[in-house]
Amino acid sequence: MRIQYVTSSVSLKRSLENGTEEQRQTVLSIIEDVKKNGDTALLNYTEKFDGVALSSLRVTEEEVALAFKQVNSETINIIREAAENIRDFHSRQVRESWVTMKEDGTILGQKITPIDAVGVYVPGGKAAYPSSVLMNVIPAQVAGVERIVMTSPVGKDGHLPAAVLVAASELGVKEIYKVGGAQAVAALAYGTESVLPVDKIIGPGNIYVALAKREVFGDVDIDMIAGPSEIVVLADETALPNEVAADLLSQAEHDERASSILVTPSSELAEQVALEVEKQLSTLPKREIAEASIRDYGAIYVTSTLDEAIKVVNELAPEHLEIITEDAMEQIGKIKHAGAIFVGRFSSEPVGDYFAGPNHVLPTNGTARFSSPLNVDDFVKKSSIISYSEKALKQNGAKIAAFARLEGLEAHARAVEERLKK
Amino acid sequence: MRIQYVTSSVSLKRSLENGTEEQRQTVLSIIEDVKKNGDTALLNYTEKFDGVALSSLRVTEEEVALAFKQVNSETINIIREAAENIRDFHSRQVRESWVTMKEDGTILGQKITPIDAVGVYVPGGKAAYPSSVLMNVIPAQVAGVERIVMTSPVGKDGHLPAAVLVAASELGVKEIYKVGGAQAVAALAYGTESVLPVDKIIGPGNIYVALAKREVFGDVDIDMIAGPSEIVVLADETALPNEVAADLLSQAEHDERASSILVTPSSELAEQVALEVEKQLSTLPKREIAEASIRDYGAIYVTSTLDEAIKVVNELAPEHLEIITEDAMEQIGKIKHAGAIFVGRFSSEPVGDYFAGPNHVLPTNGTARFSSPLNVDDFVKKSSIISYSEKALKQNGAKIAAFARLEGLEAHARAVEERLKK
Structure with missing residues (x-):
């Protein structure tokens, strides 16, 4: 890993994946087709892109029951406990309507109302992402959204991943469709015979999903268009190099464009972490991805003081920030921009990715300067009251x-x- | 005004002004030019589009002093009182950071941090909009934003409107630039020699401003892209036709694409309001605009019951909603989607547009289904804390x-x- 001694500005900005004009045209034509031909279009695209000829889109009770048989009870218990933690944390974000009354009889206030219907896109591909189900659905439920719809591309077997169905079922989500890609986004935005439209579409997806979300935005609300993920570790000489390296690699395995950065006033730590990263890389299953990510977007910045390191962190405005220093808690007040702040050596990022309770949908690519983790506020709207x-x-x-x-x-x-x- | 007896769905959706491909290309080239040539580009465009050759962009103290001489003290007092009301209301939206601690030593929380720098675009054109200054700047100030920059196109005299400068000065805004259009948005997003970049750009503008905001979104945050304005009046037989008509027309005078709608179970009120609108139209200075708006986007919907009327209101999800019925306050609970709710006959919309305190930047075109009035939350971001x-x-x-x-x-x-x- 490159070690740089920095005194001036740094930035982690990578170009967002905006897609090609051809991809955009493909997405536009899919949206038009779904608007015009509804379910027929959805079934056609599922056959074309996912290679499966379905007769109906909605996940049946039988499929959910089957999924429960495929997932062991230990996993179900972990999903349950994670869900409970996430629900508990997000419950604290709930806000009440309020009014204020003046002596002259004026009443002013703010009424909080949940959004009526939300569509959650759960990505498919090689892996199953039950954590994505939990992190996107629970805040909407806590906000009071009445109708929550889930959609995800089917596997070659014509089913959704068992862990995804179990997570959804544990949360009480019953309206699930086996459709992915731009066609799923179009169905959620404009409706078909079997999918009623929603007011907001959330959840990560590939470039076609991202482009489709951008197109339907305005007609419905969307969450952010996520960029590649990143972690910044702020550490001093008290940090253990093997732990820091492991955390950098946990980010790097996500994506070749993920970014893993250590900022430290300790050149000794810097050198040790660089060695540890090499060592740990060699045994990783996703070694190739992680290696490319570290090579192209990884960095170790050495500053002369901890305060300077914090300045660098604020310039980076990272999605994930770990603080592994003496008196780590005391540093939080100096952090101006970060999606999630993991404090102390026992708060490794995966603690927050899966289990602790705060959301793992976080502002990427420096947008923590102005954006927040997914939260209950994203599923309500305010109405002013003036009497x-x-x-x-x-x-x-x-x-x-x-x-x-x-x-x-x-x-x-x-x-x-x-x-x-x- | 057309009177329609409705039983089925209604919608006020008008197509958003998306601009032409030519306009978009113009905006892209302006942004590139500003990125490359900085202040020189800004001064060139100001000469080209606003017809004024400036030597510097920043408003001087002398210009502000001059503005105060051009505005009478009564007006200044009204601006001050409105600002005080707006500040008071928005102060109630402020939220605190919080943490929760568990017995096992886990600390979870949510840290609230203001955005560093916000740029407020104030539209120019034929009129001055000091209310736009108040409504956009004050929530940012209440949120704790440190740097608030204002920008607005100059008039033919090379100055900004006196009322705009007075409003800004009353709020303590000192960094004001005489530049408008897409070039102003580009300067705020990417910076020039004299304009440091900001993190978020807000405020209404013409199609070029809207297109430029859409282009820079992602690099910086923006507020909504506002569509045309609308009012829905929910009234029963206790409402006075002349008052309802006057409120419909106050919306109609904004823009030919503004929409003014009465929803009522009283066919008698419907007929009287239709007559009153004709009568009052005839003496309006902006009669032509209002007439076109009423003709093309105005409607009177008559329902069989008040509850049905409320259903129609929720389908419309209006930007402004007036409730002029018996027990108006009791109806609020049934309203699911509305930007601002004006309750009772003394809460005419302009009360909220200028003075009462709640924000007049509201979700238009049915987006109240998922969007909120501009508020303090728009100027802070949350960081999760996980220890x-x-x-x-x-x-x-x-x-x-x-x-x-x-x-x-x-x-x-x-x-x-x-x-x-x-």
Whole structure:
């Protein structure tokens, strides 16, 4: 791993995967086809892209029952416990509606209402991602969303992965469709005979899913378009090189474009971690991916002080930040931008990826400067409440009319004055 | 105004102004030019589009002092009082960071941090919009944003409108640039010699501003791309036709594509409002705009019951909703989607547009199904805090590793196990 002694600005920005014009055209034509031909289009694309001819899209109770037979009880218990932790954490994010009342009779407030219907896209491919089910569905449930729909591409066997179905079932999600790609996004946004449309679509996916989400945005809401993942470890000489290296590699195995960065004032730690990374890499099953990621996007930044290291961290605005220093907790106050902050050596990133409770859907690629982890607020909206009394309008009506006229909006002024007549 | 007796679904969706491909290319080339040539590009575009050759972009103290001489003290007082109301309301939206601690030593939490720097675009054109300054700047200030930059196109006289400068100055905004259009958005997103970049760009503008915001989104955050404005009045036979008509017209004068809709179970009110709209239209300064808006996007929907009318309102998901019925306050609970709810006959929409306190930047075009008024949350981000104790990791480490392996992520499992060794 490259070791760089830094004094000036650093940045982890990688170009977002925007897709080619050809991919975009493909996505647009899929969306049009689904709008026009509904379920028929969905079934055709499933045959074309996933290689499976289905007769219906919705997952049946029998399929869910079968999935439970394929997953051992220990796994089910882990999923349950993780779900409980995630539900507990997100419950603390719930906010209440409020009103404030003034002496003149004015009532102002903010009403919180859940979004009606949310569609969760669960990626398919080679692996099953039950954690993605938990992290996307639970905040919506905690927010009070009435209808939560899940959709995911089928495997070659015509089924969804057992662990995904078990996770969904444990959460009580009953409306699950065997469809993936841009066609799934189109179905969620515009509806078909068997899929009623939703108001918001969330969840990660491949480039076609990302492009489709971008296209339907505005007609429905979407979550972020996720970029490649990253970890920054802020560590001093008290950190253990083998642990730091293992955490860097856990990020690197995700994706060749993932980014793993150590920032430290200790050049000794820097050198030891670099060695450890090489050593641990050699026995990893996903060695090739991790190696490319470390080579192209990995870095060790050595600064002269811990405070300078923190400055670097704030410039990077990482998705995941680990703080492995003396008095790690005391450093949190200095962190301005980070999706999730893992504090101390026992808080290895996978603790948060799977189990502790906070969400693993986090702002990537420096967007922690302005974005947040997926949370309950993403599934509610606010409505302002404004109730003016007669007294309040008499008191303030002339001022409001004057303000409207200042902006050249005469009908606004008259609407107020209409109440003050006679 | 058309009166329709409705029993089935209604929708107010108008096509969003997406611009032409030519406009998009213009915007892309402006952004590139600003990235490459900085201030020179900004000054060139200002000369080209606004017809003014400036020597520098930043508003001087002298210009602000001059503005105060052009605005009468009554207006300044109204701006001050409105600002105070807006600040008071938004202060109630502020949220605190929190942590929760478990017996095993686990600490989980959510840290709230303001965005570092926000750019506020204030539209120019024929009128001055000081209310836009107040509504966009104050929530950012309440959130604790350190750097708030304002930008607005100059008038033919080479200055910004006096009322806009006074409003900004009253709020303590000191970094103001005389530049508008896509070039202003590019400068805010990527910086020039005189404009440091920001993290989020907000505020309404013309199609070029909207297209530029869409292009820079991802590199910086943006607020919504606003569609045309709308009002829905939910009224029963207790409402006064002249007041309802005046409110419909206050929306209609904004824009030919604005939409003004009355939903009522009273066919008598429907007919009277239709007559009143005609009558009041005839004396409006912006009669032509309002007339076109009412003709093309206005509607009066008559339902058989109030509850049915409320169903229609929820389908419309209006930006502004007025409830002018008996027991108006009791109806709020049934409203699922609305940007702002104005309750009772003394809560005419302009009360909220200018003065009461809640924000006037609201979700348009049915997006109240999933979006909120501009608020303090839009200017902060959350970071999750995860601190696991040794005990907690010993207790849960094996489960976390098992979950990681279930998803095929061996390095994740090993990162946890690295801590549990020996």
